[in-house]
Amino acid sequence: MSSKGYLEVLGTNRQIRTDINNINFLERKDREGTAQVRITKTVLDRNGVPDPQLHPVTWVATVTYDYKNPAKKAGDQWLNSRGFGVKAYTMTQEVGVSNGK
Numbered sequence: 001m002s003s004k005g006y007l008e009v010l011g012t013n014r015q016i017r018t019d020i021n022n023i024n025f026l027e028r029k030d031r032e033g034t035a036q037v038r039i040t041k042t043v044l045d046r047n048g049v050p051d052p053q054l055h056p057v058t059w060v061a062t063v064t065y066d067y068k069n070p071a072k073k074a075g076d077q078w079l080n081s082r083g084f085g086v087k088a089y090t091m092t093q094e095v096g097v098s099n100g101k
Contacts, residue, residue, distance in 0.1 A: 009043065009054070014044060014045060014046070014051065015044050016041050017041070017042045017044055017050075018039050018042075019039060020039055021038040021039060021040055021058070023037050023038075031066055031067040032067075032068075032087075033065055033066075034062065034064050034065075035062075035063050035065070036060055036061070036062050037060070037061045038094075039059050039060075040056050040058045040059075041057050041058075058093070059092065059093050059094065060091070060094060061089050061090065062089065062090050062092075063086055063088075064086070064087045064088045064089070065085060065086050065087060066084075067085075068083060068085065069083040069085035070083050071083075
């Protein structure tokens with residue numbers, strides 16, 4: 001495993017907070033679509049405070065989705081009543097983003 005991977009960085013005393021900055025719908029047609037989702041991941045310490053040694057990182061996810069995934073078991077319709085499903089996604093880290101600093 002990479003020494004820069006999340007398991008190595010987080011250990012047992014940290015967690016990641018993911019904030020959704022915005023969503024841009026690129027295409028929507030016939031219960032399918034593609035969207036770009038900009039997120040910021042922040043490493044928190046065991047008390048939920050941002051770790052000052054690790055700066056927040058901004059990512060752009062391109063997500064292809066549809067609404068063609070009906071519930072498989074009785075009762076599951078409450079979890080995903082519209083049948084939303086992600087078909088594919090890619091994540092690209094933004095570089096040169098100040099994250100408000």
